[in-house]
Amino acid sequence: MISLKMLSYSALILVFIHVIYCQLPSHKDCPQVDPQQNFDIKKWSGSWYLVEAYQTKFLKDAKCVHHTFSINPDGSVAIELKEIDSETEKSSTLKGSAKVIGDNDDGALSINIFNRSFHGVLNVIDTDYQTYSLNSLCKKDKSKKNLTQTMVWIEARKPQLPDDLKQKLYKVMEQFGFKTGLLMKINQKDCS
Template sequence: MLIVLVVLWACLQTGLTQLLELGDCPKLAVEQNFDLKKYTGCWYSIFAFNTEAFQGNGNCVLAHYSSSPESGKVIVYNEQISSNGKLNSINGTAIPEDKNKKEGKLKVTLNIDVLKYKIPVTSNYWVLVTDYYNYAVVCSCFTIKLTHTLACFILSRHVTLSEEFKKKIDVYLKAAGIPWSRFKQVDQTNCGSHKCN
């Protein structure tokens, strides 16, 4: 119930109730034989859709994932430069949805700021396809009563994504029924020292 309230609150606060679509979340194929250790590291968000409620209109968006062997979790640290020039960040943890399956389905818990309180919110994080070294397509979906909201990201290990990898991603997106037209480019220019090391 908490996740429903947080998503609805975020949509209302940003005027983005149009993010809600009728029906359940789509059934999307995810990466099989997923290697979480290889997936860790730093990623640039290159294209995204339906992410405004969660990251506003920020640019220079980075996602850092590091393994925590003692807890068996992945430490999540996302950051961006907001439209007012401030560095914003959010942190949390990720675990495999089912430890017995080697697939790209994770549960991510992020500490979301809601009315000046940090509230842990857990959502799905589906790695649809990745080659680990260059690109990844990631989606998250919430079902809210008779509707759902789907947010997707195209991530890159580099500040830009080559045409070669865009073509590979395009083949996957067409097969999954996710049109490129839904994505908008995330601004990764004028980021100064704010980059993956």
Template sequence: MLRQGLVLAVVVAFTSAQTFSFGHCPVTHTQDNFDLSRYVGDWYELYKFPASFESGEKCIVANYTLTPDNHIKIKNQGIDPKTRNSSIAFGDAIQTDPNSPAKLKIRFAANTPYGNYWVLKTDYTSYTLIYSCTDIIGISHLEFAWILSRQRSLPQSKIDELFNVFKSFNIDTGHFIPCDQTGC
């Protein structure tokens, strides 16, 4: 009984900053004719699903740089609002399927598996919608989602439009939390 209680406590602690839902991952479609060279550059995080690897920071910006070997070098940077200390995470992304160029694989630690980073929609100049979903033994799924922008904010009408894109794929936008891009 103690062992089951400990396992339950660990699962609850791990999942409290994740987005789990029942059933399979929703069916989505990624950006048609995705152009990676137009996608690189700075993107500011405006909304996200809760994630244990991203907690409490503000002013989060991701910089994507295309490397000569067609990998994408990633530098995510944010500020701890309490200490004002900067935190940086470096990652790597790749396009693995030329027939689905907007379905990238991404990782932030060497020798770890790549995870999904799917560009559902972007206009390259103002917004991008990112989604990742992993089925878990056919009964639930773990998902991440982000709305990123080339600016630190977007008009509410544009945010509503972008939420509707997620809703069109049956992705629950109620999981989104706003990211603080003020005082940066």
């Protein structure tokens, strides 16, 4: 027969695993993040593969996650997010828009994802435009008792990113208080 003590330990282990592997909403303020200065939206636009990210309900079973940012004639940015559900192998596409906010030379964009009624500010924290982009998004949801959801992710122009470059980006993340242990790797294999 299972003892109460054993059940308590099991419950504690499950909570610990959940905290490690999931980004939980909190009542804390959004972390202070300085977007990249001298940001060039034209160089940054194009196709990006999601390499690692904080786990969210949207990424739970996702693989082959790919983002495309295109500049519209009016200067706004069209967003297309594609992914494949790893369980059903069904692909899905989300569309949205973005525009640079604040100073035109920093990497802060106001985004709107249409299919999910999602609005927020995307901060491009660090990018070299040709290889990687480290991004964050924080949203305070007033409808849910002011819970704050913070997301951070690493994108690359190719499906994989060298480990030494990931280590560099982890250090940048830590400078802003992001927990690198909460990142999950995104499967970019068998993405035909």
